[in-house]
Amino acid sequence: MGGSVLARLVIVSNRVASPKERAAKAGGLAVALREALNKQGGLWFGWSGETEVDPPAEPKIFKSGRVTYALQTLDPDDQRSHYAGYANGTLWPLCHYRLGLLSFRRSDWEGYRRVNQTFARSLLPMLQPDDVIWVHDYHFIPLATELRALGFTGRIGYFHHIPWPTPEVFLTLPSHAALVNDLAQYDLVGLQTEHDVRALLTYISSEARGWIGPGGVVGLRDRRFRVAAYPIGIDAAAFVADAKASAASSETKRLKASLAGRTLAVGVDRLDYSKGLPNKFAAFGELLKSYPEHRSTVTMMQVAPLSRGEVAEYRALRRELEELAGSINGEYSEFDWVPLRYLNRPFQRATLAAIYRSARLGLVTPLRDGMNLVAKEYVAAQNPENPGVLILSRFAGAADELSGALIVNPYDAEGMAEQFNVALTMPLEERLERWRANMDKVESNTIHHWCETYIDDLTHAADMMSDVLDHRQAAT
Ligand code: ADQ
Secondary structure (H helix, E strand, O other), rough: OOOOOOEEEEEEEEOOOOOOOOOOOOHHHHHHHHHHHHOEEEEEEEEEEEEEEOOOOOEEEEEEEEEEEEEEEEEEEHHHHHHHHHHHHHHHHOOOOHHHHHOHHHHHHHHHHHHHHHHHHHHHOOOOOOOOOEEEEEEHOOOHHHHHHOOOOOOEEEEEEOOEEEEEEHHHOOHHHHHHHHHHOOOOOEEHHHHHHHHHHHHHOOHHHHHHHHEEEEEEEOEEEEEEEOOOOOOOHHHHHHHHHHOOOHHHHOOOOHHHOEEEEEEEOOOOOOHHHHHHHHHHHHHHHHHHHHHHOEEEEOOOOOOOOOOOHHHHHHHHHHHHHHHHHHHHHOEEEOOOOEOOOOOOOHHHHHHHHHHHEEEOOOOEOOOHHHHHHHHHHHOOOOOOOOEEOOOEEEHOOOOOOEEEEOOOHHHHHHHHHHHHHOHHHHHHHHHHHHHHHEEEEEEEHHHHHHHHHHHOHHHHHHHHHHHHHHHH
8 A cells, every 4th residue: 555645634523624714713633634634635524513314425525725525414313323322422421431421322322333334435435545544533433344344445543532441441331342343443543641542452452352562553353453642732832822912912901900910710621521620619619618818819710611512411510510600609709709700601712822821720620531632722821931830630631741730639629729729829930840841741742743643653554563563473
């Protein structure tokens, strides 16, 4: 097959960022993928966002620059089983270690596979044998199986944006064996951290009876593929520029005026139960209770845009947070100070950068998170001469890299409050030292570096594997 770096790139993801979406609004990942597609020329394939009974078998196609967009419409029942059912009702809680929230229905599993089959049939006619296909996230684990069944033998890679659970947790999934067989149909399986890689490889060697070679090369029955960690990054330079520009913006002025000299602690998370929002609210309440000197001097702002409102657990979480925010504010507010500002709306990147830079504390305390890009964005947005302190959950993938953060356990409200207090009283010298350590990581491992490394490894996956296989053969 050969490994021309300029092979055409095909990206598959559930939501496709429209070419009209401006960089300020699209996430860093969408922008970086679009850049990679523009560089190599390519195809971005995914769901159109629409459902229709008896949908057309072919995707809607349009072009923008060197990129072709292909969007497939789905049958409404299939889409429900796929998205709200198996992807977000089964795999999301499973991969975030929330077995109490996991629902498994065979009809969802079948719908999930059917949608992957539909996507494969719709994509196949557009593929060329030399294409490099990069599939994103847990909505599409069986896509390679379906493409191989239709005869595609070229390079296919998969990146899993969320954590990979340890074998004990993964085994609770009735379809565990089938999913790992699906992964084996890829050439390169990318995960966020070494911890995730170990979890998957342990399952493969202990439960699936595969073998593990050097460099994460795996043999599972007749398949050979690689599993490796690719910690995702952000567009650090863009955040630095936005944050710098924000220093004089009218939004920053309004924010500062509203704080009236008080210290700001900020959290920015999708409204999702993996993000540990009730725990964070409880820890802030604990701070106000146990460290009364901070009352009236610190304001917490939690930005939490609504997400997946069609799933019952998310509606319940929203109610819980409204109650918690109400009770903290009811208990501690003064006539001129509201301790917790809670906003359910999205912001443009420049506004987020302004909020991050104005905040002395960045509160990133998920119960589990593949990486958590907010942690990196908060670091990038800081004023290098007077940086804030990142409070980071040990269960976020980002904790592996950001050694300058104050690492907390989100299940321990009192422990978190203690660390909030440490951050609020931390001298400038220590803040500078910690920030520098974090910023070095954020600047060296950017989203561009991540994209290039993954695409390069996928493009050359066959060569990397044949080295290991030769070595293995020579050894036996
Ligand atoms: P998410 O769970 O969405 O991503 P995260 O990594 O924090 O989590 O990314 C969220 C992104 O949304 C950030 O870029 C952030 O700026 C943006 N965002 C959040 N709130 C916003 C708001 N109010 N307005 C505008 N933008 C907002 C999944 C995985 C993560 C993994 C990423 C990338 O769950 O673990 O890090 O994919 O792989």
